[in-house]
Amino acid sequence: MRVTRIKEIRKETERIKTYILEEKVDAIPGQFVMVWIPDVDEKPLSLSYHKGNMGITVLAQGPFTNKLAELRVGDKVGIRGPFGRGFKIVGDSLLLVGGGVGVPPLAALADEAIQNGKKVTAIVGAITKSELLFVDRLENIGVRVLTCTDDGTCGTKGFTTDVLRDILKKEKFDQCYTCGPEIMMLKVLYEAKKKGIPTQISMERYIKCGIGICGHCIVDGTGQRVCKEGPVFRDVDVEKISEFGKYHRDASGTKIYFRNRK
């Protein structure tokens, strides 16, 4: 456990903030760190900035993230990691599909891909315009961004998968990357596969130890650990994960089934 301080806090949306930490990092996009608030809890968070000063981008939605939202510049947090397998850049034309707070690791991937001279298109979705994340950041580095909102306040009215289906009718991509609600990722996987585009998926499970020893984040079908063999999986691996899109396990290990949004 290393302790670092918060260097900068950026308000991204009404409930989402980015925390830039003093500690420097050289990670792979898609990797996560365990963030500790002393006497509160420790949670896994994907890096939204993976080079130089590390950054995490967090939606305040529970006891831990609400506490994080109360922290100020100069406050201390503990860090373990980066852990896990990140995204691998494959080909020249990349398509990113991010829903809600699934966008941060994809933004880190976009940074890396653009620096490597890749062509990047990103579909960014949220419930409403004010919740859209990193649209400016992505456009500023040269990513073509297509937005969509459930209520139609920005971009296409509908889901990322609707935008995806449309663009795949017209254009070809070498690799697709997705992070967001699991049901959305399941559909992204399906649409991309129909067009023969390989997809890399960032999975979320209840991670406790982060180092592959406690077994809490194990997925059925393969017995792999999301914290160690993931969180990023290739489509061919995801197809062997029998619980993908169906259920996950809570803090006790009890199966919780996903509800389909539509």
Add this chain to the structure above:
Amino acid sequence: MLKTEISSIKLKTPLILASGILGTAGTSLKRIVTMGGAGAIVTKSLGISPRSGHKSPTIVKEEKGGLISAIGLANPGYENFKDEIEIAKQGGAPVIGSVYGFSFREYIEVAQGLEDYGVAAVELNLSYPNVGKTGAFYGKHKELSFEVVKAVKESVGIPVIAKLTANVSDIVTVAKSCEDAGCDAITAITALEAMKINVDTGRPVLGNKVGGLSGPCIKPIAVRCVYEIAKEVDVPVIGCGGATTGEDAVEFMMAGASAVQIGTGILTRGITIFKKVSKEMEEILKRGGYKNVGEIIGIAH
């Protein structure tokens, strides 16, 4: 060469996955047999109902060769584990169900349930230090240990193993009590009570503040416990505590263990540690002119 038996449990190798490590799902347990090469596997400790466990951090790395953990007996409850045991058994190795309870009645209910689900044996958790009146609450008292082992032994037909803690003044007395109560084997030891404080914040790191220390740094203590227990009891002893290499496993067996559990070692040597350690054990046995691993059990006495 490595074939052995604990009571009626037949093992291809004496190396067993310790409880609490990668044991949340059947697919994981199965993988530890098929890919990892474990001779048997012990499930996560199961109770009568789901438990979320302690807040994180649940694990902290001790730079000097170990882990301090306090998961807090997180588990989905034994009834939710029926399918997981079914899947785990597909690995082809014996599945041992780890049982904890907050009363004799709970220990009995879980042990009977797991027997119905087809486990080869139950390992009674009389050792877990971090959750109130269970685990070590029983294992720290020879009378309570006796009563719980006896109660479960009278309620199931499969072998009953007692897992003990070294956080007692005399582990041998507790072991003898368990033997007198009819247990079929003894596992020694569980993680030792420990703590980590972060000096930059002055705060305890673990969500539970205190936890259990496991890994190579506790091995000499575990070997000593196995040695002393094996000297005084007739039932087989299963060594547990920091075994990471073939040499470690052989050392445990020479101290008197009939089998050895591995847990934290996975951190440094991966899931295939069981295959690696088996191979290393074979080399040591060959070097010593032994034909079967049974020949070395307790030779240090």
